[in-house]
Amino acid sequence: EAKxxxxxxxxxxxxxxxxxxxxxxxxxxxREAERRTDVVQVFPNDDALLRLxxxxxxxLHDEWIAFPRRYLPEGSMDQIYPSEL
Structure with missing residues (x-):
């Protein structure tokens, strides 16, 4: 069924x-989230954990935007989503 x-x-x-x-x-x-939570160790409430x-x-999002590296090649993505003319 899962084929x-x-x-x-x-x-x-x-x-x-x-x-x-x-x-x-x-x-x-x-790993990054774990590294940050290890520093804090105890959160006063759930909202504090959510904020962190x-x-x-x-x-991490800002890092990906500032240093644009493609995880998947852009040219090959055109094979999946061809431009509609």
Whole structure:
């Protein structure tokens, strides 16, 4: 029953497969959030934890915007989403 879900990556160009299967970006976010929470150790309430997690995500987003690196090549993305003329 899960065949379509497990093979969904095959709809993308073959050069994307390894990146799609990788969890490296997610692991980096988790490591950064863990590093920050280890410094605080005890949060006074749930909102404080949410503010810190949000700040970490905003910082990582800003880093991706300031230093634009493509995780997936732009040219090969055109194969998936061709320009409509």
């Amino acid at each position: 379509d879900d497990l093979t969904a990556f095959a709809a993308f160009p073959a050069r994307h497969w390894k990146k799609i299967q990788s969890t490296n970006p997610l692991e980096r976010i988790n 997690a949000t700040a970490v995500l905003f910082e």
